Every structure is written in structure tokens, then in C-alpha cells.
Amino acid sequence: MPRKAQAPPPRYRKHVFVCVHERAADDARGCCAAKGSPALRDHMRQRAKELGLSDVRINRAGCLDACETGPTVVVYPEGVWYRCATKEDADEIVLVHLQDDGRVLRLMLDREEADG
Amino acid sequence: MPRKAQAPPPRYRKHVFVCVHERAADDARGCCAAKGSPALRDHMRQRAKELGLSDVRINRAGCLDACETGPTVVVYPEGVWYRCATKEDADEIVLVHLQDDGRVLRLMLDREEADG
Numbered sequence: 001m002p003r004k005a006q007a008p009p010p011r012y013r014k015h016v017f018v019c020v021h022e023r024a025a026d027d028a029r030g031c032c033a034a035k036g037s038p039a040l041r042d043h044m045r046q047r048a049k050e051l052g053l054s055d056v057r058i059n060r061a062g063c064l065d066a067c068e069t070g071p072t073v074v075v076y077p078e079g080v081w082y083r084c085a086t087k088e089d090a091d092e093i094v095l096v097h098l099q100d101d102g103r104v105l106r107l108m109l110d111r112e113e114a115d116g
Numbered sequence: 117m118p119r120k121a122q123a124p125p126p127r128y129r130k131h132v133f134v135c136v137h138e139r140a141a142d143d144a145r146g147c148c149a150a151k152g153s154p155a156l157r158d159h160m161r162q163r164a165k166e167l168g169l170s171d172v173r174i175n176r177a178g179c180l181d182a183c184e185t186g187p188t189v190v191v192y193p194e195g196v197w198y199r200c201a202t203k204e205d206a207d208e209i210v211l212v213h214l215q216d217d218g219r220v221l222r223l224m225l226d227r228e229e230a231d232g
Binding site: 007008009010011012015017057059060061062063064065074076077078079080081108109110111 | 123124125126127128131133173175176177178179180181190192193194195196197224225226227
């Protein structure tokens with residue numbers, strides 16, 4: 001019996017996870033929730049809906065371990081990580097990445113490694 | 117200015133999202149949380165740790181919209197969806213998929229489409 005099946009069709013063209021993890025107020029790492037990520041996720045979801053992006057899903061997620069640079073967002077299947085701190089950031093990620101499959105270079109984490 | 121950067125190196129070889137969404141007890145769709153998904157996620161995480169899979173992350177996620185067939189798990193970057201209902205299911209996903217990059221056919225959602 002084969003251990004790998006043919007790849008099933010993707011359920012979502014873009015599947016976004018927004019960290020909404022909350023840490024104690026005195027935690028040195030900070031947390032995405034305290035930086036407004038739950039509202040940013042709701043905003044991103046609303047924008048995607050307004051644009052008719054029915055093949056995109058925007059989920060809440062637990063700690064993505066990028067607390068210091070958060071609010072953190074990762075877009076799969078490509079695995080692009082972003083810092084998304086404002087509604088304008090969220091709008092740009094929705095338009096450029098989720099709608100047009102581009103990349104928002106100014107918000108990308110790990111970009112130095114990619115360019116280097 | 118280019119809209120796409122070269123793809124950054126992946127932060128995780130496998131990034132797993134386990135739905136821990138909770139619905140009201142009388143919700144007709146049911147929910148993953150009521151079927152034990154938070155404990156299954158903790159178990160999966162512990163097993164991955166025991167196996168030394170330091171390049172794997174296992175996160176909680178909001179509703180993955182597969183409530184009826186849950187507890188639901190999705191593994192990125194490949195986007196393979198599983199029903200993970202027991203600790204034995206979780207163990208098999210960790211060993212076969214996360215460690216060995218195989219597929220647990222008996223637990224895969226969307227498999228009919230893949231085989232068809």
C-alpha cells in the first residue's frame with residue numbers, strides 16, 4: 001500500500017493564520033493579542049469577504065513563536081510570514097498577496113534570508 | 117520594484133494546525149473541541165517533542181470549517197487534511213506524516229478526490 005496518495009485538491013487557495021495568542025501583561029516577549037491581532041484578523045476577514053475571495057480562509061491561531069515582531073501572520077501553502085500591525089498592513093496583505101498572489105515586501109519576515 | 121521576493125526558507129518543515137473551535141452544545145454541526153481536539157493537540161505536540169522533531173510546529177487553530185468530520189487537522193505546506201479522533205490517530209500522523217513525510221491514507225480527508 002502506498003504511503004503517499006496523490007495530492008488532494010487544496011481546500012483553500014490561500015490559508016491564512018493570524019496569531020491571537022495572549023501572554024501575561026508582564027511577559028517580556030509581549031504578545032500578538034495585546035498588539036491588536038484579534039481585531040486585525042477580523043478586519044482582514046471582512047476585507048477578503050468584501051473582495052469576494054471565497055477561496056481564501058483567515059483563521060485564528062495559537063502562538064506562532066514570533067512574539068517580539070508581532071502581530072504575526074503566516075500565509076500557506078507558500079509559507080510567507082508577515083508582521084501585520086495595522087489595518088493598512090492587513091489591507092495590503094489581502095490585496096497584494098491574497099487577491100493577486102504578490103508579496104508585501106515591506107512587511108515580510110525572513111526577507112533578508114530570501115534576498116541574501 | 118518586484119512584487120514577489122525569492123521564497124524565504126521555511127520556518128517549519130511541517131506546520132500543523134489543529135482545530136480547537138468550540139460551538140454551543142446544541143449546535144447541529146458539532147465542534148472539534150467537544151470531540152477532544154485540545155487534548156489531542158497537546159498529545160501530538162508531546163509526541164513530536166519526544167521524537168525530537170524540532171522543525172515541526174503544532175498549533176491550535178480556530179474553526180477550519182470541517183466541523184462534521186472533526187477533530188480536524190491540516191498539515192502545511194502540503195495542505196493535507198486529516199480527521200484525528202484518537203491518540204492513536206495522532207500518533208500515526210506524527211510518525212508517518214510529520215516524521216517520515218508519508219500520508220496516513222485512512223485518516224485523510226479529500227482522499228476520494230485525490231484517488232479519483
